[in-house]
Amino acid sequence: xxxxxxxxxxxxxxxxxxxxxxxxxxxxxxxxxxxxxxxxxxxxxxxxxxxxxxxxxxxxxxxxxxxxxxxxxxxxxxxxxxxxxxxxxxxxxxxxxxxxxxxxxxxxxxxxxxxxxxxxxxxxxxxxxxxxxxxxxxxxxxxxxxxxxxxxxx
Amino acid sequence: xxxxxxxxxxxxxxxxxxxxxxxxxxxxxxxxxxxxxxxxxxxxxxxxxxxxxxxxxxxxxxxxxxxxxxxxxxxxxxxxxxxxxxxxxxxxxxxxxxxxxxxxxxxxxxxxxxxxxxxxxxxxxxxxxxxxxxxxxxxxxxxxxxxxxxxxxxxxxxxxxxxxxxxxxxxxxxxxxxxxxxxxxxxxxxxxxxxxxxxxxxxxxxxxxxxxxxxxxxxxxxxxxxxxxxxxxxxxxxxxxxxxxxxxxxxxxxxxxxxxxxxxxxxxxxxxxxxxxxxxxxxxxxxxxxxxxxxxx
Numbered sequence: 001x002x003x004x005x006x007x008x009x010x011x012x013x014x015x016x017x018x019x020x021x022x023x024x025x026x027x028x029x030x031x032x033x034x035x036x037x038x039x040x041x042x043x044x045x046x047x048x049x050x051x052x053x054x055x056x057x058x059x060x061x062x063x064x065x066x067x068x069x070x071x072x073x074x075x076x077x078x079x080x081x082x083x084x085x086x087x088x089x090x091x092x093x094x095x096x097x098x099x100x101x102x103x104x105x106x107x108x109x110x111x112x113x114x115x116x117x118x119x120x121x122x123x124x125x126x127x128x129x130x131x132x133x134x135x136x137x138x139x140x141x142x143x144x145x146x147x148x149x150x151x152x153x154x
Numbered sequence: 155x156x157x158x159x160x161x162x163x164x165x166x167x168x169x170x171x172x173x174x175x176x177x178x179x180x181x182x183x184x185x186x187x188x189x190x191x192x193x194x195x196x197x198x199x200x201x202x203x204x205x206x207x208x209x210x211x212x213x214x215x216x217x218x219x220x221x222x223x224x225x226x227x228x229x230x231x232x233x234x235x236x237x238x239x240x241x242x243x244x245x246x247x248x249x250x251x252x253x254x255x256x257x258x259x260x261x262x263x264x265x266x267x268x269x270x271x272x273x274x275x276x277x278x279x280x281x282x283x284x285x286x287x288x289x290x291x292x293x294x295x296x297x298x299x300x301x302x303x304x305x306x307x308x309x310x311x312x313x314x315x316x317x318x319x320x321x322x323x324x325x326x327x328x329x330x331x332x333x334x335x336x337x338x339x340x341x342x343x344x345x346x347x348x349x350x351x352x353x354x355x356x357x358x359x360x361x362x363x364x365x366x367x368x369x370x371x372x373x374x375x376x377x378x379x380x381x382x383x384x385x386x387x388x389x390x391x392x393x394x395x396x397x398x399x400x401x402x403x404x405x406x407x408x409x410x411x412x413x414x415x416x417x418x419x420x421x422x423x424x425x426x427x428x429x430x431x432x433x434x435x436x437x438x439x440x441x442x443x444x445x446x447x448x449x450x451x
Contacts, residue, residue, distance in 0.1 A: 014249045025187070026190070048256060068255075070259035074260075076260075076263065079264060097208065099257050102182060103254060103375055105212040105213070110243035110244035112216075112235065114338050115342070124299060128303070131289050133310065135286035136286040141367070142360065143281060151274060
């Protein structure tokens with residue numbers, strides 16, 4: 001319920017490192033100068049911290065920090081909200097794809113100890129899981145396609 | 155053992171673990187530098203185009219360098235990435251996702267009017283997640299799975315489903331094994347699979363907006379892989395594609411848990427009862443016993 005300061009501080013340190021990784025990564029991949037992207041990155045880190053703090057303060061609300069972060073940025077960037085222009089001006093310097101690489105590098109490493117477990121389950125699970133993915137994806141896509149068509153959006 | 159538990163409680167504790175942090179950071183830094191240097195690669199495949207994003211290379215390299223794979227061959231990798239670093243990487247994913255969450259919000263915000271207009275489609279497509287039961291359950295039964303099939307196909311099996319099935323049946327029950335199986339496959343191969351599916355699906359004739367909504371399935375990294383690749387295929391619709399995907403993912407985050415409890419699980423159990431006598435392989439008895447056992451433990 002109450003905020004754990006030590007934990008928040010550790011989270012902040014991690015976010016700063018991740019921020020640096022993104023800045024360097026997008027410099028290499030998309031040629032965005034590190035300096036111009038720093039203000040946007042600071043705003044992003046601030047919102048990320050805010051969402052972690054919200055999550056700590058309301059543990060009963062089952063809304064992940066990721067969703068709080070999106071929601072906060074969404075509100076700040078809506079066209080009729082006064083903050084939207086400067087907020088977008090700075091955060092646009094942080095490349096969308098650039099933020100994805102660190103996540104997946106960590107994610108890849110983190111599943112390293114699950115390979116053995118997967119080998120124990122049989123190959124059948126693999127086939128079923130792929131069917132699950134395809135069913136979920138195309139089930140949603142087909143319904144969206146029909147409804148969007150009915151609405152005349154596509 | 156005790157040490158392990160306390161570490162789980164405070165996964166980010168730095169005291170005495172500076173080396174673990176440094177090794178992990180250094181490794182990820184190198185992965186990022188390499189993958190960003192490679193950049194976006196695209197090639198034609200049949201009538202369509204496949205886009206490989208740096209994030210896909212990153213996840214593949216990340217998996218490859220772990221002790222069970224290349225670590226077995228190269229001793230220095232084993233020293234760099236061991237169980238402690240792997241465990242820490244797990245806690246890092248949630249934090250590393252946050253900047254992306256902010257970026258998604260900043261894509262949804264400016265498009266909010268457009269998204270509200272597409273509200274009905276966004277809400278109704280959530281029902282499409284049930285497509286997983288209809289397609290995957292019969293297949294699981296045909297492959298000879300018993301009650302494992304129920305856990306494996308009740309949903310796309312992200313954390314909320316893992317929690318629900320674990321609570322209802324016990325994680326060591328057949329249903330628990332099933333849900334864990336799909337969860338693990340999704341964790342290891344999900345982003346790679348959806349990254350490819352995101353680009354290949356653009357050739358199906360389904361509109362990119364519909365595919366974008368389908369990309370939001372409750373996992374931040376899967377959604378990113380699917381919608382990120384899709385957006386590269388249709389650059390003209392990039393922002394709308396990303397905005398629909400993010401909104402759909404947010405909605406699934408809110409509704410996902412309830413849709414598994416009230417729709418997915420009842421549907422998969424209903425279909426299991428109907429279909430298993432026809433296409434199942436008489437595994438009910440055996441698994442029934444197993445289930446009884448795990449309930450007691």
